[in-house]
Amino acid sequence: MNKVPGSQWNASETEDAARLHLLSPAEAMEKLGQSSRPVIAYGEGIYVVDTKGRRLIDGPGGMWCTQIGYNRHEIADAIAQQALRLAYNSPWYTTNSPAAELAARIAALTPGDLNRVFFTTGGSTAVDSALRFVEFHNNVLGRPEKKHIIVRREGYHGSTALTAACSGRAGNWPNFDIVSDRISFISSPNMRFAGGKDEAGFLDWLVDEFQQEIARIGADKVAVFLAEPLLASGGVIIPPKGYHARFKAVCEEHDIVYISDEVVTAFGRCGEWFASEKVFGVVPDIITFAKGVTSGYVPLGGFAISERLLEKVSGDKAKGSHYSNGYTYTGHPVSCAAALANIGVIEKDGILDHVREISGYFAERLHSLTDLPLVADVRASGLVGCVECLIDRSSADATDIDKRIGARIDAHCAELGLIVRPLGNMCVMSPPLVITRAQIDDMIAILRQGILRTAVEIEQGELV
Ligand SMILES: Cc1ncc(COP(=O)(O)O)c(C=O)c1O
The missing domain is CATH 3.40.640.10 (Type I PLP-dependent aspartate aminotransferase-like (Major domain))
Structure with missing residues (x-):
């Protein structure tokens, strides 16, 4: 297995040690010691790369924090x-x-x-x-x-x-x-x-x-x-x-x-x-x-x-x-x-101007998802936005099944190259502020696919 860049340990050594010795935020205690989280090896601009070699758009910007992006000297x-x-x-x-x-x-x-x-x-x-x-x-x-x-x-x-x-x-x-x-x-x-x-x-x-x-x-x-x-x-x-x-x-x-x-x-x-x-x-x-x-x-x-x-x-x-x-x-x-x-x-990079200039486009692209099944509401300000999903789009409250939608969308999007930080039924997007229009297009195209695939799963009764 490949070495994790900058580390003495390869991916499986890292995963094993994490599984056995890390207590992580929001740890599901029933599964403690049985599973480990994906290991992120390095970051580059708006992307992170995991130890499986997957290059993922950092949709939530870490946890709303990676403003200028990764790998800045x-x-x-x-x-x-x-x-x-x-x-x-x-x-x-x-x-x-x-x-x-x-x-x-x-x-x-x-x-x-x-x-x-x-x-x-x-x-x-x-x-x-x-x-x-x-x-x-x-x-x-x-x-x-x-x-x-x-x-x-x-x-x-x-x-x-x-x-x-x-x-x-x-x-x-x-x-x-x-x-x-x-x-x-x-x-x-x-x-x-x-x-x-x-x-x-x-x-x-x-x-x-x-x-x-x-x-x-x-x-x-x-x-x-x-x-x-x-x-x-x-x-x-x-x-x-x-x-x-x-x-x-x-x-x-x-x-x-x-x-x-x-x-x-x-x-x-x-x-x-x-x-x-x-x-x-x-x-x-x-x-x-x-x-x-x-x-x-x-x-x-x-x-x-x-x-x-x-x-x-x-x-x-x-x-x-x-x-x-x-x-x-x-x-x-x-x-x-x-x-x-x-x-x-x-x-130096005029990032505030960039955010002001691009935020309308970001909001417009997020709103374009409202034609999809499941999408009940879209909200955005600056470069932070949320796509809220509900099976019954007219309902005010999320059901237990609704609350599992985000995790399914996240799993599909990860396969396609995007991290979504699901908050139950809500997909929150807060990408690095240096994101370009073309990268916003990529992000929204993947999110669209993730939502569509999840809607099919729900239709086939797979999300119960
Ligand atoms: C609005 C707000 N306040 C406080 C915190 C806590 O910050 P930290 O996780 O850095 O302790 C967060 C974390 O997400 C937050 O969103």
Whole structure:
């Protein structure tokens, strides 16, 4: 068997060790030790190649993170040079040039007065740290009862104890203990659940629901509204126009901190560095980011926070407090150097312009699939989109069989050269941002075949 490039081990040695010794995210425990996942050997542009030699379009962009694509020497060089110059320093006592420079770059790219940046190790820790900042801030302000967090059903915010509890996708919960006494869920802004209302009517209804939930809990007890600009893992749910500005106004009325979770939408995914203001019309109090900040080359996350919020708990008003939240790898010099190089590539290659230019075509090609059986809804913004499949296309909810459709489409597409990241009945596309029109055509042609083959299987009663 061939050696995996860059590795001492061949494919079967890798598979055996993974099967015996890796515990992977979302592991199906019944099959632990019996099967292993495909081994990806290397990446090239928008493609990954597995150890069977299959060259696959990276439809989900890793996990919505491989913005500039694979195999970019600029990032590898920046990582190597920084690792040799300074691989690490303790962020608790010292700082380093890449972390400081990156904070300044991000402060310049974020909207409003979000001019200070805290770095973490990924998206979950970014959201967790932002929530902990709000908790800290309310305690310092002498209002410890203002702790409640309002989130949306179908939202996803991470995998720490607190961020998992804030995630409204019920599939993440079974067999975990979830902190629930200070978190509440309001509706997903999915037009499919609008119950016949038009966009404006649905928005009024959603705002009213939010206000009622604040009144139920008591405005003096609600600390945070935490929201993705579009609900990515929920199936690329794009809220009605004006949604975020209306919700922000309600937050301002009740002194509630508005956190925009841009772990997916930042760094070009929606054609802007940050989507909150320029795409969704809101200047939040805090923005969280991760994923695209390094295009997935190394782990990094963080949040940018408004000066207005910091001002309330700093200087004379700090009352001797310390924001004692942090990680060994906060502001890691190698990760920050990779992020600076990544921002450099996005600028040099005009990737934001490219996304803005090509996103209409991407949406149009995805929508062309609505002539197929199974395709119930298509949603897209920037270079992220979702094809939602249902056997009964008029139904609002997915059945158990519907939830297995994505896996079948994924299997067919893998044979044809495309990775689909199925979320039950939803095929989410979030390809590297450097994808071309011709590559979008390839991707959609394969997806079309995958859906058609699955529809035939269903017709023949093979998916029961
Ligand atoms: C919106 C959002 N927030 C947070 C996270 C968690 O990020 P990570 O997996 O890097 O911890 C994710 C992951 O997909 C996400 O989509």
